[in-house]
Amino acid sequence: MNNEEAKTWFQEPIRLMRKKLLPKLPGPVKKQIEGEINRLEDIFLEYRSPRFAIVGRRGSGKSTFINAIFQAPAAEVGAVTSQTGRGQWHTFYTYDRKNASMDILDTRGLGEGSTPVETTNTPDSLTEVKQSLQDQCPDVFLFLVKAKEVDARITEDIQQLKELRTFVKHTHHYVPPVIGIVTQVDELDPVYDTEPPFEKEKRRNIDHASSHLEETLKDEIDGVIHVLPVCAYMAFKEEKVIYDRRWNMDETLHYLLNHLPGSTWLQWAKITQAREIQRSIAKSIGKSASLINGGLGAQPVPIADMPVITGVQISMITSIAYVSGRDLNRKSIMEFIGALGINVGAAYAFRQAARSLSKIVFPGAGHVVSGTVASIATWSLCKAAIAYFIDRQSASAVKTVFEQTKKDEELPPQ
Template structure:
């Protein structure tokens, strides 16, 4: 995600705000606004791919889980091939190649004869971790194997985590994933939602893994039993037996740095995640608009509040899976009744701020009104882009003028 439209609609308003407005704000307001600008910069400017170490024995379902997260057969066709002997980073991309996830693939978990490898396990990790580290570690165990030499695997997991901490001064969270729960008894109950007997066995498997991990790790982030089975034909999903995958990916959002959130939203295509990130953008943008709008800065509040509003709308459009372009943003603004045009004053400050005039910014005579109007735009954009609701519903949300919640 790095192109001219991203720079124009997401980055430039923030850069101009930092350069032209922040220095003129009173210190107490400047600190608050700067905090929210930094948050949006994490989301818009410093965005990068989420990185995971997905570890477990052969057959634990690593590729199946990756495909379930992407809802596409990316694990079969989207990897960077590497030799098994070396721990290596695999890159997975969505269909448009705009959303990327990196996965550290390690050997040693349940491998048979390790004597065939010339490179030691620790040396392999050292090489892979030289340049980057995983944001989180997913420890995969088949539901039927939660009591099969798991302690040995957890010991290796600890060593990998400690190696990351040693090399990067970062201790990644560990999430236990009980895979292939559909294979537990009773065999005839293979399709979710599962019956009571199957759910009892799933709970037992989860609790056992939780106990085993807890004996050696005091800070396991969470344990998730899942079924990740999907089937694809010509790149399209034709069979979907996923269970609890959405809960897992929603939980993972909280384990990831905000710099990865935009990519994670496009990878997972999960509306819950898209909406959560959109609301985060809206809270920060509203706080910025409120802070700037309340200050007596001649000729500054109109273009910069408008720029932040436009940046927020573009960000919400992007996490929903839409491309960033003038046509799409114009359609949205027209749908909710905003005036679309050019403004000479905007062009004097930044080219990107000169393409749209939102009437709400022109009336930003108080911080409260500026914040309220910005939050209305956020709600409208969520309905229009993420919920795919009709334009008249988005317009109603825009006009409702409810006050924004406190910024995070």
């Protein structure tokens, strides 16, 4: 299933909630649910490729860093002379070229000492970068600095970075945050400690280089979030990985996720293929879905809310399947639901059972209790879907996760 087909799975329950249900809700509840609907709408219906502008001096490892994200030889790596002559937005697709993509601006290196291999029509690297930024607005600036050069000509580089951010602000009316990346940390002393995980002495030197760059950036630039050290080296042969010396890349990818707009999350999860990122996104989606269904279940709304609650749950399950990279079709969704021993009317059953119980035990509080149960039921489905689609657990293990979450009356984290 491609992006457009997946999008149609998410549209109907959102449309129903906006047109049929929200107008019937009281003000405070309506405001809360509408906020969560906006969030899911951003994730499900407005999704696009994440966009990074990678800036740094020649030799800072920009192309190598791109390859490490893609886990494929997506950008030409220059061994001696500068390769990237024209600032170029690279679009990388998943293997089938349909499901997910990422846009990265790999720029001419700042402070070049030679003419790039690729032809260029601009007099200097800074002008070239501005031309590239005219076309698309990056979500984040990644400022790459080689570990051994965090205090070498850094002031001039930062001034150029500030100029680029100002250019984006005036052109796109947005100021992208800056995340510093200290590259090639494997080259720091001691020289014999080259293979991750590194020993204590090496880690101290890595921490020192990262802290130095972070302090320098924060003294000069507003909006610097953090500095992350990485080793990004990978070797390929016939487009297959034959050597992998990456270090701290998974943590870096997860940190970037937390500073990307929600509209990029689905693509980011699929392109990185990192399970921790997939779980994080799935839990975030599940939390919103649980809050929505908890709010709906607590209201004295007629039976019309049943297809909406169920629709939210089905859309949540579908999105988790999509995030996982698994083949997504109606059969796979129904197989998951069947593995739990439930049917698509489960949400209504949870709601009605809670109301009946509350009338006996808690007279007058039935709607509140049923809202809690609807939230628990949705969160249980979320955790089961993560176990099934992302963690690849067996049907029996998935059912255990589902039943145990319900039994413990576990609610999503606040």
